[in-house]
Amino acid sequence: MRIGTHNVNGIRAALRRGFRDYWDGSGADVVALQEVRCRVDDLPLDAFEGFHVSLDAGQLAGRNGVAVLTRQAPVRVRSLSGAVTAIASDRATSALAAERIVNRDLAVFADEGRYLEVDLADAPLRVASLYLPKGAAWPFDDGAEVKYRRKMRFLKGLARQLTASRRDAAAEGREFLIMGDFNIAHTRQDLRNWRSNQRSEGFLPEEREWFASILSPRTLVDVTRRLHPEADGPYSWWSWRGQSFTQDTGWRIDYHLASPRLARSASASWVAREATYDLRMSDHSPVLADYRL
Incomplete structure (x- = not known):
């Protein structure tokens, strides 16, 4: 089973830039999207x-938005809001009362x-799509404390959620x-210029320590x-x-x-890095993996 993830930075812009052509040719069975950034009506x-x-x-x-694309309708959907839009393969759109x-x-x-x-529905697998807040480099950046603390609160809650979801999934096989x-x-x-980014959001010591804490051979593995x-x-x-892109x-x-x-x-x-x-x-760029399920 081929599974991919893609932060599209706006689905309408990505579609104009070749989103559909890429994923049509990718052979993906499941795709997680982030930053869909579009109202349902649009x-x-x-x-x-x-x-x-x-x-x-x-x-x-115009901000955020996460989705999971599957070849068959899923048998269970859960989200933080409990308000999910379902779009069938024939483009029929409906509101879904998902579990909160x-x-x-x-x-x-x-x-x-x-x-x-x-x-x-077609594999014994639970798939989650995540768009984590960017945060901020507090205390190194003035006025950044609110964004920093929001991200740290999200990380705290996410760690608990990952444990709960993983265990619940395992209990259901x-x-x-x-x-x-x-x-x-x-x-x-995981970044080219790590020396100059040690006081940047996304590479702060506490963020990296949190990431390490959710990984282990018995819990989650970075594939x-x-x-x-x-x-x-x-x-x-x-x-x-x-x-940045040209020089990788x-x-x-x-x-x-x-x-x-x-x-x-x-x-x-x-990583399906564009030419x-x-x-x-x-x-x-999309990140994909092939799994034997």
């Missing part, structure tokens, strides 16, 4: 044809479209996979790093500005984190 439904879509668009106009995730620390983010999980934009580079291998233990990157995000001055902030058995089944993982700057669909 969604370009041709972007999703052939997939069943579970979407939590959030209530912040109860989590004290994540509750304040319920309307932001940041976390969604589905149980697949399912593996667990969370994908998406974590807005954290875990180690020095790409397992398959590419010595590699720098492969990076998944590059600034639109300057020569990037960050690896888009991940597949899998339950151990699922991680062991992964035979390949790669040139002009062909970029987003400031993030």
Whole structure:
């Protein structure tokens, strides 16, 4: 089973830049999206044809929004808001009364479209799509404390949620996979200019310590790093500005984190980095992996 994740930085813009052509040719069975950034009424439904879509668009106009695309309608959907839009493969759109995730620390983010999980109908797997807040480099940046503390609160709640979701999935005979934009580079291998970014959001010591805390051989495994233990990157995000993309001055902030058995089944993982700057669909490139399910 081929599974991918893609922060599209706006689905309408990504569609104009080749989103559909890429995913049509990718062979993906499941796709997690982040930053859909579109009201439900304005969604370009041709972007999703052939997939069943579970979407939590959030209530912040033009911001955030997470989705999971599957070949068959999922058997269970959960989100922070409990308000999910379902789009069938024939483009029929309907409101879905999804299960609401109860989590004290994540509750304040319920309307932001940041976390969604589905149980697949055609495989024993629970898949989550995540768009984690960017945060800020407090105390190094003045006026950044509020954004910093919001991210740290999200991290606290997410750690509990990952444990709960993984255990609940296992109790139902399912593996667990969370994908998406974590807005954290875990180690020095995960960004090119790590020396100059040690006081930057996304590479703060406490963020990296948190990331390490959710990984272990018995809980969640970083699939790409397992398959590419010595590699720098492969990076998944590059600034639109300057020569970052051309010179591969990037960050690896888009991940597949899998339950151990699922991680062991992964035979390949790669970043679908576009050939040139002009062909970029987003400031993030898709990250894919093949699993034996």
